Amino acid sequence: MLFSHRPFLFYLGARSCSRFASQIAAVAVGWQVYELTGSAFQLGMIGLVQFIPSALMVFVAGHVADRYDRRRVMALCQLAEALTSAYLALGTFGGWITVPGIFAAMVVLGLATGFESPAVAALLPSVVPEGEVQRGTAVSTGAAQIVTITGPAIGGFAYAAMPSLPYVLMALLWLLGALLAISIVRERPAGSQPSPSVKALFAGVSFVRHNPTILGTISLDLFAVLLGGAVALLPIYASDILHAGPWGLGLLRAAPAVGALLMTGVLTRFPIHARVGMRMFQAVIVFGLATVVFGLSTMMWLSLIALAVMGAADTVSVVIRFSLVQLATPDEMRGRVGAVNFLFINASNQLGQFESGITAALLGTVPAAVLGGVGTVAVALLWMKLFPSLRKVERLE
Numbered sequence: 073m074l075f076s077h078r079p080f081l082f083y084l085g086a087r088s089c090s091r092f093a094s095q096i097a098a099v100a101v102g103w104q105v106y107e108l109t110g111s112a113f114q115l116g117m118i119g120l121v122q123f124i125p126s127a128l129m130v131f132v133a134g135h136v137a138d139r140y141d142r143r144r145v146m147a148l149c150q151l152a153e154a155l156t157s158a159y160l161a162l163g164t165f166g167g168w169i170t171v172p173g174i175f176a177a178m179v180v181l182g183l184a185t186g187f188e189s190p191a192v193a194a195l196l197p198s199v200v201p202e203g204e205v206q207r208g209t210a211v212s213t214g215a216a217q218i219v220t221i222t223g224p225a226i227g228g229f230a231y232a233a234m235p236s237l238p239y240v241l242m243a244l245l246w247l248l249g250a251l252l253a254i255s256i257v258r259e260r261p262a263g264s265q266p267s268p269s270v271k272a273l274f275a276g277v278s279f280v281r282h283n284p285t286i287l288g289t290i291s292l293d294l295f296a297v298l299l300g301g302a303v304a305l306l307p308i309y310a311s312d313i314l315h316a317g318p319w320g321l322g323l324l325r326a327a328p329a330v331g332a333l334l335m336t337g338v339l340t341r342f343p344i345h346a347r348v349g350m351r352m353f354q355a356v357i358v359f360g361l362a363t364v365v366f367g368l369s370t371m372m373w374l375s376l377i378a379l380a381v382m383g384a385a386d387t388v389s390v391v392i393r394f395s396l397v398q399l400a401t402p403d404e405m406r407g408r409v410g411a412v413n414f415l416f417i418n419a420s421n422q423l424g425q426f427e428s429g430i431t432a433a434l435l436g437t438v439p440a441a442v443l444g445g446v447g448t449v450a451v452a453l454l455w456m457k458l459f460p461s462l463r464k465v466e467r468l469e
Contacts, residue, residue: 074200074201074204074207074208074211077199077200077201077204078257079199079200079256079257080199080200080201080208082199082252082253082255082256082257083195083196083199083252083253083256084211084212084215085248085249085252086146086147086150086249086250086252086253086256087192087212087215087216087249088215088216088219088249089150089245089246089248089249089252090150090153090188090192090245090246090249091215091216091219091220091223092219092222092223092245093153093157093241093242093245093246093249094185094223095219095220095222095223095224095227096223096224096226096227096230096238096241096242096245097157097181097227097238097242098223098224098227099223099224099227099228099231099238100227100230100231100235100238100239100242101118101160101174101178102118103228103231104164104169104174104231104235105118105171105174108170108171109171114171117175118175118178121175121178121179121182122178122179122181122182122185123182124182125179125182125183125186126182126183126185126186126414127186127415129183129186129187130186130190130411130412130414130415131277131408131411133186133187133189133190133191133407133411133414134190134407134408134409134410134411134412134414135407135408135411136187136190136191136407137187137190137191137194137406137407137408137410137411138194138404138405138406138407138408139407142191142192142194142195142407143195143253143254143256144254145187145188145191146188146191146192146195146249146250146253147249147250147251147253147254148250149184149185149187149188149191150184150188150246150247150249150250150253151246151247151250152180152184153180153181153184153185153188153242153246154242154243154244154246154247154250155243156177156180156181156184157239157240157242157243157246158239158243159177160174160177160236160239160242161236161239161240161242161243162236164235164236164239165235165236186414189410189411189414190406190407190408190410190411190414191407191410193394193398193406193410193413193414194398194403194406194407194410195256196208196209196212196398197398197399197403197406198403199256205395205398205399206339206343206344206391206392206395207339207340207343209390209391209394209395209398210336210339210340210343210387210391211336211340213332213336213387213390213391213394214332214333214336214337214340217329217330217332217333217336217383217387218333220329221326221329221330221333226238226241227241277412279401279405279408279409280409280412283400284459284461284462285396285400285459285461285462285465286396286397286400286401286409287459288455288458288459288461288462289352289393289396289397289462290393290397290412290413290416291416291455292352292353292356292393292451292452292455292459292462293389293393293416293417294416294417295451295455296356296359296360296389296448296451296452297417299443299444299445299447299448299451302363302366302367302440302441302444302445303325303328303379305432305437305440305441306321306324306325307321308432308437309324309366309375309437310324312437313370313437313438314369314370314371314372314375316372320372323372323376324375324376324379327375327376327379327380327383328379328380328382328383328386329383330380330383331379331380331381331382331383331384331387332383332384332386332387333383334380334384335383335384335385335387335388336387339387339388339391344388344391344392345467346466346467347466348392348396348465348466348467349462349463349464349465349466350463351388351392352388352389352392352393352396352462353452353455353456353463355385355386355388355389355392356385356389356448356449356451356452357448357449357452357453358381358385359382359385359386359389359448360445360446360447360448360449360452361445361449362378362379362381362382362385362445363378363382363441363442363444363445363448364441364442364445364446364449365378365381365445366378366379366382366441366445367438367440367441367442367444367445368438368442396465397409397410397413431443431444
């Protein structure tokens with residue numbers, strides 16, 4: 073039923089096009105900046121110049137997602153991303169693009185992503201059939217994993233063929249995504265629109281703070297990812313511990329996505345119908361234990377299995393967490409709550425990599441990975457005590 077539902081298919085297509093373009097951008101922009109500067113610091117700045125504007129505007133973005141048509145917000149953001157990609161393509165082809173010009177483009181892409189993400193997240197429950205939010209989330213997550221596996225490779229091949237080509241592909245993908253987004257037909261009407269006020273702007277924070285289930289869900293993700301950021305250490309493992317070289321690094325990076333994709337297939341076929349709160353905690357604990365195994369492993373095959381298990385466990389947690397937050401939030405609040413969730417996820421990913429790097433520098437690579445895994449398990453056990461209502465959640469729909 074889900075795959076014959078046109079609103080969801082258009083939504084999935086628009087979301088996938090946007091993610092595909094983003095994955096291509098990560099490879100093309102990173103390679104071009106390093107080619108122009110030879111500086112690792114400048115590489116790090118790419119993520120920073122995208123994160124800061126999106127973080128500063130996150131509450132405005134959530135308010136926009138609740139006040140205006142989310143399909144139009146999604147389409148306008150993708151149109152802005154397409155135009156920015158065209159600028160990068162023209163500048164690269166003409167040879168006049170500079171690093172400050174690339175960073176300026178990244179600021180625009182960061183802002184567009186910051187406005188697009190809450191709208192995309194809030195739109196999902198209204199484009200799937202009744203009772204299919206969990207399955208729709210699983211399919212969307214699986215599509216994202218396919219993009220994660222294939223997008224960087226396509227971006228790399230395109231850049232090797234012609235440096236401006238990946239930007240052309242990005243522009244086309246975002247244009248197609250905008251067309252699909254504006255073509256979505258919502259079967260359930262949107263909720264009431266919030267009035268433009270400071271109170272309405274920060275209503276998402278207030279709602280999350282006074283809802284223990286949602287607060288526990290979002291904060292669990294923040295601290296679990298913050299401590300379990302061992303993926304940031306993959307280059308060191310591939311080079312110094314597993315002695316696998318660049319090809320091994322490619323396999324290690326792909327392993328979590330492969331595990332996530334396999335788990336997506338399982339959840340699409342067999343959704344979780346009972347004890348979903350406990351299942352989420354169990355998934356986080358498995359993620360932490362698999363991180364410990366990966367941290368201690370000196371064998372390539374065991375490391376790949378551990379990373380695949382991490383990806384599978386994370387998918388279970390993501391599907392339950394996203395579905396729970398969306399279903400526990402009124403439609404008229406989903407954009408602002410989604411903005412808070414977006415901020416937490418971005419912060420955990422960015423700070424998790426930073427934490428792993430600092431810990432590895434101070435204590436060593438293996439202790440950093442192992443301590444991160446142990447910390448993730450400890451957080452899950454502590455959160456089970458702090459948020460009993462979350463632990464007792466029985467069903468999603």
